Amino acid sequence: MNSILTSKWTKAIVFVACLVPLALLVWRGLHDDLSADPVAFITHATGDWTLRFLVITLAITPLRKILHMPQLIRFRRMLGLFAFFYVCLHFTTWIWLDKQFVWSEMWKDVEKRRFITVGFTGFLLLIPLAVTSTAGWIRRLGGKRWRMLHRLIYVTAVLGVIHYYWLVKSDVRKPLFYGLLVAILLAWRIGTWLIGRRGHSGAAAVRREAPVTTETS
Amino acid sequence: MEAYKKLPGLLTSAHAASGSVPVKLNGVTKWPGSTTEPETPIEKVTTYNNYYEFGTDKDDPSKNARNFVTSPWTVSVEGEVAKPRKFSMDEIMKLAPLEERIYRHRCVEAWSIVVPWIGYSFSTIVKLVEPTPKAKYVAFETYYDPRQMPLGGEAGIQLPYVEGLRLDEAMNPLALLCVGMYDETLPNQDGAPVRMVIPWKYGFKSIKSLVKIRFMKDQPQTTWEMYAGGSEYGFYANVNPNVDHPRWSQASERRLGPGSGLFTPKIKTQMFNGYGDQVASLYAGMDLRKNF
Ligand code: HEM
Numbered sequence: 199m200n201s202i203l204t205s206k207w208t209k210a211i212v213f214v215a216c217l218v219p220l221a222l223l224v225w226r227g228l229h230d231d232l233s234a235d236p237v238a239f240i241t242h243a244t245g246d247w248t249l250r251f252l253v254i255t256l257a258i259t260p261l262r263k264i265l266h267m268p269q270l271i272r273f274r275r276m277l278g279l280f281a282f283f284y285v286c287l288h289f290t291t292w293i294w295l296d297k298q299f300v301w302s303e304m305w306k307d308v309e310k311r312r313f314i315t316v317g318f319t320g321f322l323l324l325i326p327l328a329v330t331s332t333a334g335w336i337r338r339l340g341g342k343r344w345r346m347l348h349r350l351i352y353v354t355a356v357l358g359v360i361h362y363y364w365l366v367k368s369d370v371r372k373p374l375f376y377g378l379l380v381a382i383l384l385a386w387r388i389g390t391w392l393i394g395r396r397g398h399s400g401a402a403a404v405r406r407e408a409p410v411t412t413e414t415s
Numbered sequence: 416m417e418a419y420k421k422l423p424g425l426l427t428s429a430h431a432a433s434g435s436v437p438v439k440l441n442g443v444t445k446w447p448g449s450t451t452e453p454e455t456p457i458e459k460v461t462t463y464n465n466y467y468e469f470g471t472d473k474d475d476p477s478k479n480a481r482n483f484v485t486s487p488w489t490v491s492v493e494g495e496v497a498k499p500r501k502f503s504m505d506e507i508m509k510l511a512p513l514e515e516r517i518y519r520h521r522c523v524e525a526w527s528i529v530v531p532w533i534g535y536s537f538s539t540i541v542k543l544v545e546p547t548p549k550a551k552y553v554a555f556e557t558y559y560d561p562r563q564m565p566l567g568g569e570a571g572i573q574l575p576y577v578e579g580l581r582l583d584e585a586m587n588p589l590a591l592l593c594v595g596m597y598d599e600t601l602p603n604q605d606g607a608p609v610r611m612v613i614p615w616k617y618g619f620k621s622i623k624s625l626v627k628i629r630f631m632k633d634q635p636q637t638t639w640e641m642y643a644g645g646s647e648y649g650f651y652a653n654v655n656p657n658v659d660h661p662r663w664s665q666a667s668e669r670r671l672g673p674g675s676g677l678f679t680p681k682i683k684t685q686m687f688n689g690y691g692d693q694v695a696s697l698y699a700g701m702d703l704r705k706n707f
Pocket residue numbers: 238241242243244245246247248249252285288289292314317318319320321354358359361362365417
C-alpha cells in the first residue's frame with residue numbers, strides 16, 4: 199500500500215483522473231450533448247466539481263489519520279489546486295458564456311445577488327491559497343503562518359455550500375448533502391483539536407500535522 | 416443526480432415513449448397571430464423542461480414521465496359557475512376548432528423557447544360553464560399521484576401543483592387551453608394530455624396535466640406563492656424585464672432555438688414577453704413592480 203501511495207505513477211494517475219470531468223464536458227460538447235441549455239449545463243458541472251474537490255481536499259487530513267496513511271498528504275495540494283482549477287472554469291463560464299463579458303452586469307450581480315456574493319467571496323479566498331501552494335511560499339511564510347492562511351479553505355467550503363443552498367429553487371437535498379459532508383469534516387478537526395488540548399501527546403500529534411514541504415512537492 | 420451525468424438521447428422525443436404516445440392531430444388551422452421567430456427544435460422542448468412531479472432536473476421529466484398514464488382523463492370544472500361539469504378528454508378535443516399557435520415561452524429561469532402549441536382559447540370553456548357574478552379568479556390544478564410521480568415528494572414544493580389567473584386574464588384570447596404541440600398530441604413530459612399556455616407570463620403559470628378548474632371569489636393560493644411566502648414569485652408573474660428575480664436578472668434571456676449553443680448571444684426580454692398589445696390593458700393602473 200505504502201509503495202503504491204508513494205509511487206510517482208499514482209500521482210500521475212490521480213492527476214489524469216482529476217481531469218476526467220473536464221474531458222467528459224469537452225467530449226459531450228463535441229457531440230452536441232450538453233442539453234438544450236449548454237451554458238447552464240457547464241455552469242452546473244463545473245460548480246459541482248469545485249465543491250466535490252473542496253470536499254475531497256478537506257477529507258485528506260482526516261483520512262490520513264483514520265486510515266494511518268500519512269502518505270496521502272502527497273495528493274492534498276494537487277486536489278486543492280484542482281478545486282481552484284474547476285472554480286476558475288466555473289467563473290469563466292459565468293463571466294464569458296453567461297454574462298458575455300458585460301462587466302457592469304457582472305458587478306451588479308456580485309453586489310445584488312447573495313448567492314453570487316458568497317460564491318464570489320469563496321472564489322477570491324481560494325486565490326491566495328493557490329498562489330502560496332508552492333514549497334517556496336511555505337518556506338517564505340513559515341509553516342505556522344502558511345497553515346493559518348490555508349485554513350481559509352474551511353471558509354470557502356462553507357461559502358460554497360451556502361452558495362448552492364441559496365441558488366436552488368426548492369429541492370435542497372443536494373446542497374444539504376454537501377453541507378453534511380463539510381460539517382463532518384470540520385467537526386472532525388474541532389474534535390481532534392479539543393482532544394489535543396486535553397492530552398499533551400495528542401496536542402503534539404496535531405501540531406506535527408502538515409505541511410511537510412518535501413512530501414508535498 | 417446531475418443532469419449532465421445522465422445519458423440523454425434515449426428518448427429524444429416522445430415518439431419512443433411507452434404509455435401514451437403522441438399521435439398526429441388532423442384538421443389543425445394556423446392561427447394568424449403566430450410569431451415568425453424560428454421554432455425551437457422539438458428535441459429541446461421535450462428533453463429540457465421543468466415538471467417537478469417527475470423530478471427537479473431539466474431532463475428528469477423526459478425520463479420519468481414515459482409511463483405516465485393519461486387515459487382515461489377528465490377535467491373537472493367547479494366552484495362559482497352555473498354549470499359545473501366534468502369534461503372527458505374526447506369532449507375537450509372537440510369543443511372548438513384546434514389552432515396552431517406559435518408562442519414565445521419565457522421560463523422564469525431566464526431561458527426561452529418558441530413552440531407551436533395546438534389548442535383553443537380557454538374562454539371557450541369559461542363560456543360553457545357560465546361563471547356566476549361572484550367568480551373573480553380561476554384556480555388550476557395539476558394531476559398528482561405519488562405512485563406515478565414518486566419524485567414529487569422530494570421536489571420541496573407542495574403538491575398537487577396549483578396555479579391561478581384573474582378571470583379577465585383567463586378570458587383573454589391568448590390564454591390557451593393546449594392539447595398538442597408540433598402537429599401532435601402533447602408528450603407526457605410537456606403536460607399531456609391537456610395544459611394551459613399563458614404566453615405573457617413566466618412558464619410556471621402555464622400549468623401542465625390539468626385535472627381541475629375552480630372558479631373562485633378570492634385569489635387562489637398558488638404553489639410557488641405558498642412555497643416562498645410571496646417573496647419569490649407573486650400571483651401575477653407577468654414577464655417583466657424591469658423586475659428581477661431575487662437571484663438573477665430578468666432583463667435578458669437565453670433563447671433555446673435551432674442551432675443555439677454556447678456562444679449564442681442573449682436576447683433582451685420584452686415586457687409581457689412581447690404580448691403587451693394584447694394584455695397590457697389588463698393591468699392598467701396596477702403597479703407591476705409590486706404585483707410581480
Ligand atoms: C468556491 C466557490 C464556488 C463553489 C464551490 C460553487 C459551486 C456551485 C455549485 C455546486 C453549483 C450548483 C451546481 C448544480 O446545480 O448542479 C453552482 C452553480 C452556480 N454558480 Fe457557483 N460555485 C462557486 C463560485 C461561484 C462564482 C465565483 C460564481 C460567479 C461569480 C458562481 C456562479 C454560479 C452560477 C451562476 C450558478 C448557477 C446558478 C443557477 O443555476 O441558477 N459560482 N456553483
